Amino acid sequence: MKSLAELDKLREKLQEEMRLREGKEDVKVVVTMGTCGIASGAREVLTAILEEISKRGLKGVTVTQTGCAGLCHCEPLVEVERPGRDKVTYGHVDEKKAREIVVSHLVNGQIIKEWTIK
Amino acid sequence: MELYRAHVLVCAGAGCISSGCQAVKSALEESIDRLGLKREVKVVETGCMGPCDLGPVIVVYPEGVFYRQLKPADAVEIAEEHLLKGRVVERLLYKAPENGKTAVTSDQIDFFKKQTRIALRNTGIINPESVEEYIARDGYRALGKVLTTMTPQEVIECIKKSGLRGRGGAGFPTGLKWEFSAKAPGKPRYVVCNADEGDPGAFMDRSILEGDPHSVLEAMAICGYAIGSNQGYVYVRAEYPLAVQRLSLAIEKAREYGLLGENIFGTGFSFDVEIRVGAGAFVCGEETALLASIEGRRGEPRPRPPFPAQEGLWGKPTVINNVETWANIPPIILKGPEWFASIGTEKSKGTKVFALAGKVNNTGLVEVPMGTTLREIIFDIGGGIPGGKQFKAAQTGGPSGGCIPARYLDVPVDYESLTRLGAIMGSGGLIIMDEDTCMVDLARFFLEFVQDESCGKCSPCRIGTKRMLEIVERITRGEGRDGDIELLEELGHGIKSSALCGLGQTAPNPVLSTIRHFRDEYEAHIYHKKCPAGVCRALMVYAIDEEKCNGCGRCALVCPAGAVYGEKKKPHRIDLEKCLRCGTCMEKCKFGAIYTI
Ligand SMILES: Cc1cc2nc3c(=O)[nH]c(=O)nc-3n(C[C@H](O)[C@H](O)[C@H](O)COP(=O)(O)O)c2cc1C
Ligand code: SF4
Ligand code: SF4
Ligand code: SF4
Ligand code: FES
Ligand code: FES
Numbered sequence: 001m002k003s004l005a006e007l008d009k010l011r012e013k014l015q016e017e018m019r020l021r022e023g024k025e026d027v028k029v030v031v032t033m034g035t036c037g038i039a040s041g042a043r044e045v046l047t048a049i050l051e052e053i054s055k056r057g058l059k060g061v062t063v064t065q066t067g068c069a070g071l072c073h074c075e076p077l078v079e080v081e082r083p084g085r086d087k088v089t090y091g092h093v094d095e096k097k098a099r100e101i102v103v104s105h106l107v108n109g110q111i112i113k114e115w116t117i118k
Numbered sequence: 119m120e121l122y123r124a125h126v127l128v129c130a131g132a133g134c135i136s137s138g139c140q141a142v143k144s145a146l147e148e149s150i151d152r153l154g155l156k157r158e159v160k161v162v163e164t165g166c167m168g169p170c171d172l173g174p175v176i177v178v179y180p181e182g183v184f185y186r187q188l189k190p191a192d193a194v195e196i197a198e199e200h201l202l203k204g205r206v207v208e209r210l211l212y213k214a215p216e217n218g219k220t221a222v223t224s225d226q227i228d229f230f231k232k233q234t235r236i237a238l239r240n241t242g243i244i245n246p247e248s249v250e251e252y253i254a255r256d257g258y259r260a261l262g263k264v265l266t267t268m269t270p271q272e273v274i275e276c277i278k279k280s281g282l283r284g285r286g287g288a289g290f291p292t293g294l295k296w297e298f299s300a301k302a303p304g305k306p307r308y309v310v311c312n313a314d315e316g317d318p319g320a321f322m323d324r325s326i327l328e329g330d331p332h333s334v335l336e337a338m339a340i341c342g343y344a345i346g347s348n349q350g351y352v353y354v355r356a357e358y359p360l361a362v363q364r365l366s367l368a369i370e371k372a373r374e375y376g377l378l379g380e381n382i383f384g385t386g387f388s389f390d391v392e393i394r395v396g397a398g399a400f401v402c403g404e405e406t407a408l409l410a411s412i413e414g415r416r417g418e419p420r421p422r423p424p425f426p427a428q429e430g431l432w433g434k435p436t437v438i439n440n441v442e443t444w445a446n447i448p449p450i451i452l453k454g455p456e457w458f459a460s461i462g463t464e465k466s467k468g469t470k471v472f473a474l475a476g477k478v479n480n481t482g483l484v485e486v487p488m489g490t491t492l493r494e495i496i497f498d499i500g501g502g503i504p505g506g507k508q509f510k511a512a513q514t515g516g517p518s519g520g521c522i523p524a525r526y527l528d529v530p531v532d533y534e535s536l537t538r539l540g541a542i543m544g545s546g547g548l549i550i551m552d553e554d555t556c557m558v559d560l561a562r563f564f565l566e567f568v569q570d571e572s573c574g575k576c577s578p579c580r581i582g583t584k585r586m587l588e589i590v591e592r593i594t595r596g597e598g599r600d601g602d603i604e605l606l607e608e609l610g611h612g613i614k615s616s617a618l619c620g621l622g623q624t625a626p627n628p629v630l631s632t633i634r635h636f637r638d639e640y641e642a643h644i645y646h647k648k649c650p651a652g653v654c655r656a657l658m659v660y661a662i663d664e665e666k667c668n669g670c671g672r673c674a675l676v677c678p679a680g681a682v683y684g685e686k687k688k689p690h691r692i693d694l695e696k697c698l699r700c701g702t703c704m705e706k707c708k709f710g711a712i713y714t715i
Contacts, residue, residue: 001376003384004262007253014254020125021179021243033204046123047157054121062180063123066204 016059026060027106030079033065041094042076048095049078052102061106074117080105091117122160124201125179129242131166131325132360133482138189139174145190146176149197159201162251165329165364166321167242169229170482172212182223185210215479215501229480232499234461236469237285237445238485241329246364249371252332258377260448261336264343265385273344274300277447279455281467286312286403286440287518287545288620289466289533295437298427300345302435307347309338310412310431310438313354313361314396314403317516318567320547322471323441325483327354327361330445331368335378335391337447341437342389350391351431353408355398365393400517400571404619405438407573418573419619440545442471462488466532470546476513477552479504489530492522496550507552511635515544517564517571518624520631521557540631542624556653557636558643562590564628568621579622582613586629594654598644603633655699658714664689666711673703673712 001007019026029049033042046065053061074091078101081087088111090101097115104110128134128143143161150159167175172186178196183206185196192210199205212221214228221227235241244251252258264273278293299307311334315323327334338350354362369391372378380388394412396402402417409431411417430436446468450458459467466488472495475481479501486495492512496502503509511521520541522529529535533543551560565587574580586609589602610626617623633640642648649657662673662682667689674682674690681697684690692703692712704712 001258001383004266007258007262007383010250011253011256011259014250017121018244018251018254020122021127021182033202043154050121050123050158063121064180064204065123 028081029063031065032077034067037075040075044095045076045093045098048098052099089117090115124159126161127164127177129167129175130163133170134173137173141190142174142188142193146193149194153202162245165241165246166325166483168483184224186212229499233485234469234487235485236449237442237471246329247367257332258336260451261339262383264340265383265387270344276455280450280458285442295427296344299435299437302428304434307345308431308436309341309347309350311352312438313441316400316403317547319475321473322546324358324361326441326445328364331365334444335372337444339389340447343387348388351394351412353394353396356395357398401573401621418575463532465534472546472548474500474548476550477503478550488532491528491530493527503552510551510553513549515542516547517568519544520627523635540634554651556649556651557632557639558594559653561629561632568625576618578613578616583625593643595656596647603640658699660692662690663711666709672706676702676706
């Protein structure tokens with residue numbers, strides 16, 4: 001550690017990993033992973049989302065998964081919840097779409113309307 | 119940096135290790151591997167989370183779900199249900215003993231909810247073997263702040279203003295101690311951490327060292343800067359191998375990152391820490407004995423003054439503080455002395471960590487603001503007394519302390535209030551006793567302890583405590599005499615005023631305080647040959663209930679004194695002249711016919 005600035009930089013990087021344990025309200029990305037979700041590629045979607053967030057150093061995003069949402073025909077599903085906003089649900093997400101959702105919705109705040117369901 | 123969607127915190131404090139957390143962790147990791155979740159779920163070992171009697175415990179984030187009393191098979195289920203499918207495993211959640219209510223997350227549990235964690239801010243939350251996790255939670259920022267923006271005098275002022283007092287027992291103002299050392303002539307100077315923790319049943323300091331070792335290292339470096347010292351020592355007992363191991367690793371990692379060693383943060387300040395392992399004699403926790411032991415001499419106390427702050431290690435100015443005292447330093451620097459001083463009471467600032475033990479539902483590690491009442495600690499956090507029994511007294515301060523009887527349940531726990539009651543804050547041992555505890559027997563236990571641990575250097579302590587022990591033992595054997603209580607008091611006060619070190623000066627406290635609050639119990643033993651709590655065996659009278667006895671003869675068979683007589687198939691009797699009061703017959707009677715009066 002050559003300087004305090006170096007510590008600060010390191011801390012910022014590390015804090016993202018630890019934020020999970022703070023239970024703070026922030027953007028939540030939920031991937032539904034029931035049996036059919038996993039069969040239709042939800043696992044790959046989840047990994048892609050984690051990778052993309054990590055690559056872009058996005059802050060304040062929690063990624064979780066839930067069980068069956070009862071919408072088997074639309075799986076894999078990805079839900080994006082911002083505090084104080086309506087939940088947005090994307091259907092038939094694949095790896096590529098997942099990465100785009102991160103860029104467009106999470107980074108730029110643009111909902112990709114044509115992929116949403118409801 | 120790796121991003122995960124879930125963190126599973128597995129408590130690896132000493133309590134959970136002894137209840138089998140390693141097997142639970144392996145089962146968890148195997149399942150995570152098998153289910154292909156390795157990229158998404160991270161398993162982290164932490165220090166003690168607090169509720170040790172619920173161990174092994176784990177917490178799953180981001181939801182914060184708290185699972186307790188796990189077996190390896192439960193861990194497999196958590197992986198398959200919660201981690202894979204996102205379904206909380208109801209069956210393994212905590213249920214409140216009072217009302218059976220289920221708590222999902224730890225912040226719904228009173229035990230956690232009512233605590234304020236400063237010294238334990240990271241314990242049970244971070245991986246103690248990862249300096250990165252410590253840094254992520256503002257670790258070493260206080261050291262950075264001190265080195266780059268504050269003068270040594272400002273650091274001392276800040277600690278003084280915070281009102282922090284030593285957590286090792288005596289409660290001496292920490293900032294003042296640092297100032298004495300900073301102003302004392304002589305170089306080099308030293309910084310010492312007292313991690314001897316000798317009180318029977320206490321494990322606060324061990325838990326901090328095991329759960330958050332960097333907080334102590336960072337604080338010692340801060341003190342080094344404040345008093346002009348470049349070398350620190352942590353004196354820890356050999357019985358704490360895990361603490362030694364985690365601390366060694368922490369020192370190594372801190373050196374790697376340049377947070378200890380030469381030219382820290384490029385400021386030109388250098389500081390390093392070494393570990394000294396002690397044999398674990400109680401008297402070695404006394405500061406002058408401890409310093410002697412670090413120097414490689416016999417761990418015997420010497421008279422003070424001079425105080426270590428002026429003449430400590432190798433005769434040089436030395437600041438010695440307790441583990442928990444150290445752990446409070448970084449937050450004080452970061453959040454400011456006013457913040458710290460706003461917690462607690464007028465003269466006792468901040469929080470205190472207690473090792474809650476004995477007859478209480480939730481045993482474990484708790485941290486509460488100074489001034490919290492005993493009732494809140496025992497009943498709200500501790501969940502009350504098990505088995506519907508009555509609370510009788512709490513013992514604080516271990517062998518140097520005293521007891522607080524039930525009628526003072528609403529006493530605020532701070533230095534002054536406890537001293538007024540003849541107890542002390544002590545280092546944080548808090549033993550809860552119910553109606554089945556005999557206070558004379560309790561006093562005997564502590565007296566025996568100090569008698570064993572007395573180093574023998576001065577006669578008031580060596581001979582005086584032995585005499586006191588003889589008298590108390592005699593009382594518990596039913597051979598107490600008129601005048602014994604007064605004699606104990608006289609001896610006790612004599613030893614307190616003439617012993618050389620703190621061990622002897624406080625050794626009579628458990629006796630004096632039980633006499634003060636439970637004199638009637640001593641009198642019952644001495645004058646009526648009765649132990650009201652039914653503990654002192656020698657004072658029990660064994661009798662056989664003729665209604666229940668069917669004359670099986672087992673008792674007569676096992677009695678070592680041949681004190682039981684009677685015909686087969688007819689009620690038996692005990693010859694009290696011969697009876698040794700050993701209790702064997704009562705243990706062996708299958709019909710519950712033998713009772714004591
Ligand atoms: C017999 C005896 C045993 C002690 N044991 C300890 C101990 O285990 N840990 C500790 O921190 N202080 C212990 N102390 C208190 C130390 O002498 C010293 O006051 C303390 O380490 C100072 O640190 P503090 O101001 O941060 O409390 C003991 C004192 C006596 C008389
Ligand atoms: S008071 Fe006891 S422990 Fe302390 S120096 Fe005297 S004999 Fe040793
Ligand atoms: S063991 Fe119990 S039942 Fe049997 S003779 Fe003794 S008192 Fe009676
Ligand atoms: S208490 Fe011991 S000595 Fe007395 S009667 Fe029972 S077995 Fe015999
Ligand atoms: S299992 Fe996926 S919606 Fe039912
Ligand atoms: S050791 Fe696990 S809770 Fe204390």
